[in-house]
Amino acid sequence: xxxxxxxxxxxxxxxxxxxxxxxxxxxxxxxxxxxxxxxxxxxxxxxxxxxxxxxxxxxxxxxxxxxxxxxxxxxxxxxxxxxxxxxxxxxxxxxxxxxxxxxxxxxxxxxxxxxxxxxxxxxxxxxxxxxxxxxxxxxxxxxxxxxxxxxxxxxxxxxxxxxxxxxxxxxxxxxxxxxxxxxxxxxxxxxxxxxxxxxxxxxxxxxxxxxxxxxxxxxxxxxxxxxxxxxxxxxxxxxxxxxxxxxxxxxxxxxxxxxxxxxxxxxxxxxxxxxxxxxxxxxxxxxxxxxxxxxxxxxxxxxxxxxxxxxxxxxxxxxxxxxxxxxxxxxxxxxxxxxxxxxxxxxxxxxxxxxxxxxxxxxxxxxxxxxxxxxxxxxxxxxxxxxxxxxxxxxxxxxxxxxxxxxxxxxxxxxxxxxxxxxxxxxxxxxxxxxxxxxxxxxxxxxxxxxxxxxxxxxxxxxxxxxxxxxxxxxxxxxxxxxxxxxxxxxxxxxxxxxxxxxxxxxxxxxxxxxxxxxxxxxxxxxxxxxxxxxxxxxxxxxxxxxxxxxxxxxxxxxxxxxxxxxxxxxxxxxxxxxxxxxxxxxxxxxxxxxxxxxxxxxxxxxxxxxxxxxxxxxxxxxxxxxxxxxxxxxxxx
Amino acid sequence: xxxxxxxxxxxxxxxxxxxxxxxxxxxxxxxxxxxxxxxxxxxxxxxxxxxxxxxxxxxxxxxxxxxxxxxxxxxxxxxxxxxxxxxxxxxxxxxxxxxxxxxxxxxxxxxxxxxxxxxxxxxxxxxxxxxxxxxxxxxxxxxxxxxxxxxxxxxxxxxxxxxxxxxxxxxxxxxxxxxxxxxxxxxxxxxxxxxxxxxxxxxxxxxxxxxxxxxxxxxxxxxxxxxxxxxxxxxxxxxxxxxxxxxxxxxxxxxxxxxxxxxxxxxxxxxxxxxxxxxxxxxxxxxxxxxxxxxxxxxxxxxxxxxxxxxxxxxxxxxxxxxxxxxxxxxxxxxxxxxxxxxxxxxxxxxxxxxxx
Numbered sequence: 001x002x003x004x005x006x007x008x009x010x011x012x013x014x015x016x017x018x019x020x021x022x023x024x025x026x027x028x029x030x031x032x033x034x035x036x037x038x039x040x041x042x043x044x045x046x047x048x049x050x051x052x053x054x055x056x057x058x059x060x061x062x063x064x065x066x067x068x069x070x071x072x073x074x075x076x077x078x079x080x081x082x083x084x085x086x087x088x089x090x091x092x093x094x095x096x097x098x099x100x101x102x103x104x105x106x107x108x109x110x111x112x113x114x115x116x117x118x119x120x121x122x123x124x125x126x127x128x129x130x131x132x133x134x135x136x137x138x139x140x141x142x143x144x145x146x147x148x149x150x151x152x153x154x155x156x157x158x159x160x161x162x163x164x165x166x167x168x169x170x171x172x173x174x175x176x177x178x179x180x181x182x183x184x185x186x187x188x189x190x191x192x193x194x195x196x197x198x199x200x201x202x203x204x205x206x207x208x209x210x211x212x213x214x215x216x217x218x219x220x221x222x223x224x225x226x227x228x229x230x231x232x233x234x235x236x237x238x239x240x241x242x243x244x245x246x247x248x249x250x251x252x253x254x255x256x257x258x259x260x261x262x263x264x265x266x267x268x269x270x271x272x273x274x275x276x277x278x279x280x281x282x283x284x285x286x287x288x289x290x291x292x293x294x295x296x297x298x299x300x301x302x303x304x305x306x307x308x309x310x311x312x313x314x315x316x317x318x319x320x321x322x323x324x325x326x327x328x329x330x331x332x333x334x335x336x337x338x339x340x341x342x343x344x345x346x347x348x349x350x351x352x353x354x355x356x357x358x359x360x361x362x363x364x365x366x367x368x369x370x371x372x373x374x375x376x377x378x379x380x381x382x383x384x385x386x387x388x389x390x391x392x393x394x395x396x397x398x399x400x401x402x403x404x405x406x407x408x409x410x411x412x413x414x415x416x417x418x419x420x421x422x423x424x425x426x427x428x429x430x431x432x433x434x435x436x437x438x439x440x441x442x443x444x445x446x447x448x449x450x451x452x453x454x455x456x457x458x459x460x461x462x463x464x465x466x467x468x469x470x471x472x473x474x475x476x477x478x479x480x481x482x483x484x485x486x487x488x489x490x491x492x493x494x495x496x497x498x499x500x501x502x503x504x505x506x507x508x509x510x511x512x513x514x515x516x517x518x519x520x521x522x523x524x525x526x527x528x529x530x531x532x533x534x535x536x537x538x539x540x541x542x543x544x545x546x547x548x549x550x551x552x553x554x555x556x557x558x559x560x561x562x563x564x565x566x567x568x569x570x571x572x573x574x575x576x577x578x579x580x581x582x583x584x585x586x587x588x589x590x591x592x593x594x595x596x597x598x599x600x601x602x603x604x605x606x607x608x609x610x611x612x613x614x615x616x617x618x619x620x621x622x623x624x625x626x627x628x629x630x631x632x633x634x635x636x637x638x
Numbered sequence: 639x640x641x642x643x644x645x646x647x648x649x650x651x652x653x654x655x656x657x658x659x660x661x662x663x664x665x666x667x668x669x670x671x672x673x674x675x676x677x678x679x680x681x682x683x684x685x686x687x688x689x690x691x692x693x694x695x696x697x698x699x700x701x702x703x704x705x706x707x708x709x710x711x712x713x714x715x716x717x718x719x720x721x722x723x724x725x726x727x728x729x730x731x732x733x734x735x736x737x738x739x740x741x742x743x744x745x746x747x748x749x750x751x752x753x754x755x756x757x758x759x760x761x762x763x764x765x766x767x768x769x770x771x772x773x774x775x776x777x778x779x780x781x782x783x784x785x786x787x788x789x790x791x792x793x794x795x796x797x798x799x800x801x802x803x804x805x806x807x808x809x810x811x812x813x814x815x816x817x818x819x820x821x822x823x824x825x826x827x828x829x830x831x832x833x834x835x836x837x838x839x840x841x842x843x844x845x846x847x848x849x850x851x852x853x854x855x856x857x858x859x860x861x862x863x864x865x866x867x868x869x870x871x872x873x874x875x876x877x878x879x880x881x882x883x884x885x886x887x888x889x890x891x892x893x894x895x896x897x898x899x900x901x902x903x904x905x906x907x908x909x910x911x912x913x914x915x916x917x918x919x920x921x922x923x924x925x926x927x928x929x930x931x932x933x934x935x936x937x938x939x940x941x942x943x944x945x946x947x948x949x950x951x952x953x954x955x956x957x958x959x960x961x962x963x964x965x966x967x968x969x970x971x972x973x974x975x976x977x978x979x980x981x982x983x984x985x986x987x988x989x990x991x992x993x994x995x
Contacts, residue, residue, distance in 0.1 A: 051975065054977060055975070055977050055985070055987055055988035056985060056987070057977065057979065057984055057985020057986075057987070197987075200988055244984050244985045245983075245985075246983035246984065247979045247983055247985075248979065248983070249978075249979050249980055249981050249983065250978070250979060251972070251976050251977070251978050251979075251989070252976060252977050252978070252979060253971065253972060253974050253975060253976045253977075254974065254975075255974065259974075263967075263970060263971055266965070266967060266970065267967055270967055275728065277724065277727075277728050279724060296958075296965055296970065297954055297955045297957075297958035297959075298955075298958040298959045298961070298962040298963065298964060298965045299964075299965030299967075299970075300955060300959075300965070301965075302727060302728060302951060302955065304723070304724070304727060306720065306723075306753075307720075307749055307750065307753035308749060310717060310720065310750075311717070311719075311720035311723070311749070311750050311753065312720075314713070314714075314717040314720030314721045314723070314724065314750070315720050315721065315723050315724030315727070316724055317711075317713070317721050317724060318693070318711075318720070318721035318722060318723060318724025318725040318726075318728075319724035319725065319727075319728045320724075321691075321709075321711060321721075321724075321725060322691075322724065322725040322728050322729040322732070323728075323729070324728050326724070340714055341714065341717065344713060344714050348711070434971055434972070434976070437967055437968055437971075474688065474689070474690075474691045474709035474725065474729065474732050475688055475689055475709075475729065475731060475732060476688055477686060477687075477688045478688070479688070480687060480688055480707055480708050480709050480710075481709065481710075482657070482703050482704050482709075482710040482711065482712065483710070483711045483712070484703070484704070484710075484711060484712030484713065485696075485712060485713060485714055486712065494659060495659070495704065
């Protein structure tokens with residue numbers, strides 16, 4: 001049984017004491033947060049710790065957090081960057097609510113993160129950063145290392161700068177580069193404290209800095225120095241280990257959502273037997289999809305960094321007309337700019353995918369923080385009657401198959417599809433059990449090559465089953481036709497202002513999209529080990545999946561019979577959703593917005609669902625959802 | 639799906655490029671003449687009809703694709719160069735044309751135009767410049783002259799206009815030309831040269847809007863006026879014009895100037911060279927008039943060779959395949975390091991170097 005229900009890691013084995021009186025405690029899980037200046041290399045340190053743990057066999061989940069500024073002033077609160085990872089010996093679902101161990105590279109990092117550290121947790125501080133200047137920048141009047149304010153934590157004080165200088169002195173790095181290795185020193189100490197294998201990190205540094213051997217040597221030296229600091233100084237009498245998790249057999253990799261989405265698009269193009277075209281404009285947090293795809297031209301992938309968001313969607317409309325699997329990606333502000341182009345694709349009934357990696361809004365908002373506040377704009381945010389299929393990824397690895405599904409719908413139904421991700425999925429990572437690629441569906445759709453009537457080609461003659469129009473691409477003899485934004489006459493595609501025709505075409509386009517409900521799996525309800533429905537259904541979509549599942553699991557451990565359902569398809573909804581919702585008296589919909597899915601569900605099914613809303617730029621804590629479930633059941637029971 | 643429409647024999651008549659759609663421009667519109675010039679030109683090209691794509695934005699001229707029996711798209715305001723870029727970069731086998739107007743290309747779509755030109759995407763861009771918004775019924779455009787009184791500028795426009803040729807040269811377009819709707823022979827010559835050019839070809843077509851801006855180009859089309867004002871640029875020839883070539887263009891420092899031919903040594907007269915790598919002289923020629931109000935050059939200002947966007951992209955794809963081999967998805971998803979969990983549910987550790995990122 002999963003044990004995430006506890007507030008902190010459970011000591012499953014107190015462990016033997018060593019001769020020196022040291023003790024290794026075995027935990028089922030631990031949450032670690034690296035925090036420092038955005039130039040301190042915390043993301044690298046976190047990623048290395050993660051990969052070493054993944055290789056060791058832990059289950060894990062990560063949550064990076066960084067400022068929108070590339071280099072905010074050093075030592076200040078806005079400049080703090082952090083990386084949280086939870087590792088466990090069982091299948092976990094989130095990066096954890098509260099860290100058990102916090103690494104604070106400077107006072108600002110401590111100031112910003114200490115409140116989250118669970119009481120009694122381990123705090124590793126870089127003492128040499130706690131000078132007057134840095135303390136002032138972080139808003140400390142007194143040095144917290146010297147008053148008693150940290151008494152409730154297990155504090156490990158490390159003079160990281162002098163240790164790093166000493167460690168790297170023979171490596172050949174000099175000047176400012178010397179202290180750049182201090183993240184590896186911290187990492188080394190963590191590797192000792194949590195009994196991590198050292199080889200993956202050393203191998204990584206040597207491979208990564210193959211062309212800068214002195215940097216590789218400095219990082220390895222600092223890493224070893226950190227590890228040895230733990231051993232030789234007996235920094236703490238207690239170290240920890242988290243045993244490997246029991247996971248389904250197979251080959252795993254650790255993947256972020258942006259990477260798996262990019263790979264999913266490549267997989268979709270292969271499954272569709274089409275070349276992939278990705279036209280986009282740089283925007284946080286979607287740019288990594290472009291970065292990843294632009295590396296893979298040997299797959300025939302063409303990436304186009306357009307002059308603006310509008311050109312990006314324009315290029316994609318053109319590429320779709322020309323016969324590509326055409327994809328654009330952006331985030332809220334960019335998607336808003338694309339909306340006219342998306343409507344053109346809708347009117348011309350061309351297949352393409354619009355990826356929206358959501359971030360905090362409105363306007364520039366919180367570019368590096370997660371939010372689910374673009375759902376209503378995805379569904380309604382265009383002019384005219386222009387319903388589009390909308391689907392959402394639920395986790396970093398899920399983005400892979402979500403991309404394939406977006407392509408399937410787009411091609412089969414000749415329509416733009418909106419694929420929603422968010423910053424949590426995009427930059428978070430998790431182990432991914434690699435799929436059997438031979439089992440990907442064949443989503444290819446043949447181009448029209450011959451005329452569809454004896455009197456010539458009709459570009460808007462719809463398929464009887466799907467209502468899709470034929471896809472005849474330029475270069476095909478005899479099928480020359482003109483598309484356009486003006487209303488099309490049914491069948492011929494000629495410009496038409498006829499009232500009855502506009503009604504017919506509006507209805508046909510809407511029906512085409514609505515009918516997709518019959519071509520997607522019904523929503524599945526997870527009931528745990530019960531066969532009967534529980535007292536409450538928690539319905540979610542997108543990146544809240546892991547948190548909701550963890551909260552549901554905790555409630556079940558408390559004996560509360562509740563169920564969970566998570567939607568990938570948000571327009572249209574699965575055909576059975578109304579029937580499922582009708583079975584429950586209580587439905588809870590937690591979202592990182594002010595209730596978008598909630599409104600849709602209430603409007604569509606007239607059910608009295610309850611929302612749980614958070615728009616704080618951070619994911620839900622498991623406990624927040626858990627508390628809401630308790631209160632909903634408490635209220636109705638009393 | 640039973641019959642095949644017989645492919646058209648390669649461009650033989652204008653009729654092959656006409657559609658069954660009624661052409662709905664105002665009677666007397668210059669667009670009719672340009673349409674006829676383009677259709678006639680296409681009929682002379684040894685290329686199958688299905689390999690042409692015409693993409694337009696919004697405006698009177700942007701109805702153009704509906705009337706040309708090739709592949710086409712009447713898209714959204716200003717975005718035709720972006721859409722055409724998506725077509726051409728993924729399908730370099732096609733001949734992709736953009737039809738646009740002064741409002742479409744220079745106002746709402748200005749950004750896309752300059753970026754298509756700087757990238758040298760293999761597009762043939764026909765900018766119908768009538769110096770007015772026609773479809774929205776008569777507002778001033780980004781090429782309307784200062785002081786122009788229109789519905790939206792009742793006491794005169796205070797917008798300084800673009801000179802489209804100067805703009806295209808500023809964006810370092812590899813082919814820049816100007817022609818006139820009424821002069822079908824000249825238009826055809828320019829179309830031919832643009833078609834043969836590899837890369838972006840920008841053609842400004844002075845086009846008369848007889849409803850909202852009639853006779854805007856009278857200085858170049860009027861019987862009396864044109865002989866004094868048309869400067870025909872011809873590659874390799876001295877730039878002279880007017881009755882008996884009484885006027886000539888010389889370079890005075892960085893500036894092109896009109897002088898009396900008799901007043902200068904013949905060797906001082908500028909000899910037109912389309913192929914100068916530096917667009918400065920062509921730009922200077924484009925400044926001889928800021929609009930069609932006096933002596934105005936027509937013809938090809940610039941024609942230089944530089945790699946097209948499509949060729950470079952194809953080259954990168956080919957090079958990537960040559961270097962790494964054709965993409966293998968199974969390898970890709972393992973490229974960040976993997977570990978294997980055995981039947982006992984426990985990790986067997988990293989497979990190979992976990993640091994291959």
